[in-house]
Amino acid sequence: MLLRSLLCVAALCLAAAENGSRAHYVGGTLAALAANTEGRVSAADGASFEFRSRPAMIRVPYQRVNLLEYGQSVSRRYALAILISPVLILSKKRAHFLTLGYQDDQGQQQAMVLRLDKSSVRAVLASLEARTGRKVQYLDGEARKAGGG
Secondary structure (H helix, E strand, C coil): CHHHHHHHHHHHHHHHHHHCEEEEEEEECCCCCCCCEEEEEECCCCCEEEEEECCCEEEEEHHHEEEEEEEEEEEECHHHHHHCCHHHHHCEEEEEEEEEEEECCCCCEEEEEEEECHHHHHHHHHHHHHHHCCCCEECCHHHHHHHCC
């Protein structure tokens, strides 16, 4: 059972690493990216984590990562409930956020907040934990369940 779980996580990590996963740069300290920039994250490179977008490609060496934080934002679907059906007010939309803290080449602390796709959260978190040697800090119990922690 444990072996099967490990193989499943490894397969998810490889799938996420090959093509990268969709993500949005929500904000942080990077001047090269505007808030809400769409791109792809990848852990395919054995030396660094990448966020690729049209304006820039950000590479963060794994050994410089000093913070991995994962949380969720939950909101009700009020607009859809008004337009389509009141039953939709019972459904929730979850946004998945990864905060990556690291030191840049000049020794300055930097941070990136990324909104990840629901389907890639576990693979990205598992890849980052394995490559950086750091544990992901979960912001609440729901985030821990969604992130597999």
